[in-house]
Amino acid sequence: MSSSPSPLSVAPMIQWTTPSYRYLFRSISLTPLLYTEMITSHHLLNRYTRTSDLPWLFEHPHVPNVAVQLGGGGPSETLEDFITSADLCITNGTYTELNINSGCPASKAQKSHCGLKHMLRTSRIPFQGLLKELSRRFDHRVKLSVKHRIGVYPDVCGVDNLLDYVRTVHEAGIKKVIVHSRIGVLGGMSTGENRNVPPLVYGVVERVKREFGGVEVVVNGGITCWREVEGFLGGGYGGVRGGPGGLEGEKSIYGTLDDWGLEGDGGIVGGAPVDGVMIGRKAYNDVGFFWDADSRFCGRPDQNFTWSKITSDYCSTMEDRVPSIGLVECVKPLHNIFCGQRRNKEYKRKVDKEVNEWKKEKRRIDNGGVGRVETVAEVMEKCFEVVDCMGMTVGESRELIMTDK
Numbered sequence: 001m002s003s004s005p006s007p008l009s010v011a012p013m014i015q016w017t018t019p020s021y022r023y024l025f026r027s028i029s030l031t032p033l034l035y036t037e038m039i040t041s042h043h044l045l046n047r048y049t050r051t052s053d054l055p056w057l058f059e060h061p062h063v064p065n066v067a068v069q070l071g072g073g074g075p076s077e078t079l080e081d082f083i084t085s086a087d088l089c090i091t092n093g094t095y096t097e098l099n100i101n102s103g104c105p106a107s108k109a110q111k112s113h114c115g116l117k118h119m120l121r122t123s124r125i126p127f128q129g130l131l132k133e134l135s136r137r138f139d140h141r142v143k144l145s146v147k148h149r150i151g152v153y154p155d156v157c158g159v160d161n162l163l164d165y166v167r168t169v170h171e172a173g174i175k176k177v178i179v180h181s182r183i184g185v186l187g188g189m190s191t192g193e194n195r196n197v198p199p200l201v202y203g204v205v206e207r208v209k210r211e212f213g214g215v216e217v218v219v220n221g222g223i224t225c226w227r228e229v230e231g232f233l234g235g236g237y238g239g240v241r242g243g244p245g246g247l248e249g250e251k252s253i254y255g256t257l258d259d260w261g262l263e264g265d266g267g268i269v270g271g272a273p274v275d276g277v278m279i280g281r282k283a284y285n286d287v288g289f290f291w292d293a294d295s296r297f298c299g300r301p302d303q304n305f306t307w308s309k310i311t312s313d314y315c316s317t318m319e320d321r322v323p324s325i326g327l328v329e330c331v332k333p334l335h336n337i338f339c340g341q342r343r344n345k346e347y348k349r350k351v352d353k354e355v356n357e358w359k360k361e362k363r364r365i366d367n368g369g370v371g372r373v374e375t376v377a378e379v380m381e382k383c384f385e386v387v388d389c390m391g392m393t394v395g396e397s398r399e400l401i402m403t404d405k
Helices: 019-026 041-051 079-092 107-111 115-119 121-138 159-171 191-196 202-211 226-234 281-285 287-298 307-334 344-366 376-384 394-399
Strands: 008-010 033-040 066-071 097-102 143-153 176-185 216-220 276-279
Touching: 008 287, 019 033, 019 287, 019 307, 033 041, 033 097, 041 066, 041 079, 066 079, 066 143, 079 097, 079 121, 097 115, 097 121, 107 115, 115 121, 115 143, 121 143, 121 159, 143 159, 159 176, 159 202, 176 191, 176 202, 202 216, 226 276, 281 287, 287 394, 307 344, 307 376, 307 394, 344 376
Parallel strands: 008 033, 008 276, 033 066, 066 097, 097 143, 143 176, 176 216, 216 276
Antiparallel strands: none
């Protein structure tokens, strides 16, 4: 396989795809595109107005090939405020892509009429106007993309509505869409339920690519193994998966197979291979999964460092960040690194215990007690003693669990 940009990306995830996580990830894989947590335009402007300081927009430590996700753009804020927020992201960061969130079902996004509500029929014209202005001002500076769902219940269901929405986005000058393969439900379903309850309708994403060959189409939602990734990139993966009731029967709130232009098995005739695959929860539950992504999809040698080298470098780098973000946030990305390994549960219990002990000791010293708090490396060294794979490369340790096929 020749060297090329990776078709893989890691989804934007609130409280997870932090700079610390992204730094750890780059110790394992260099090529997948990483996304920031969603930054809301309202919060960004408030912070800038009060402090004229946006240090959290910068990659610290620097991590290459990162996209920033911006949320907002609803009727509660002016177009110029949103454009100013976008400009702050592009100017103050080192990002390769600006992504606009059009799929967040959270209650705060609904109240602001942004996120998932951008997909509503009544929101499409103003949203298209926002995207046109973004394209006019920033297309020459950074790649622009939109992340959205396949529909919104009860307003926008079925393949025709989805294609009309993508057409609206594309005509605004956007050349890349990331499609979460679930419908979004407004009201009566929590954010977590919206991530898991509606069925995954993969075939319709391949239909989007067939209809819009000039648009870069990335599929997202529930993807957990390389077989699925390679299936999407090869075309014809299709299928409907998960969700109570799926798409069977006329009473499903998610629509029927016919509504989505799908065959009886959830496949679609003439579906095209997508351009990329975005992986979400798998990426934070099991970051070691990506150890061979560079060679699989880009023809580059894998780094394949030992766990000892990865964690030593990470802990040393994070030490300077403890005063600003705290030990808990520094340690959080290390919590799931040994997914599937022997004694993983014992390791995670040990991490929780040692972090709590550190917090108690810090409070004691802050209140006048004598002593010093331990470094990140000292805290974690006691935790690493629990597992027996520290001297192994990531690849060697993965061979013991064989869950990646």
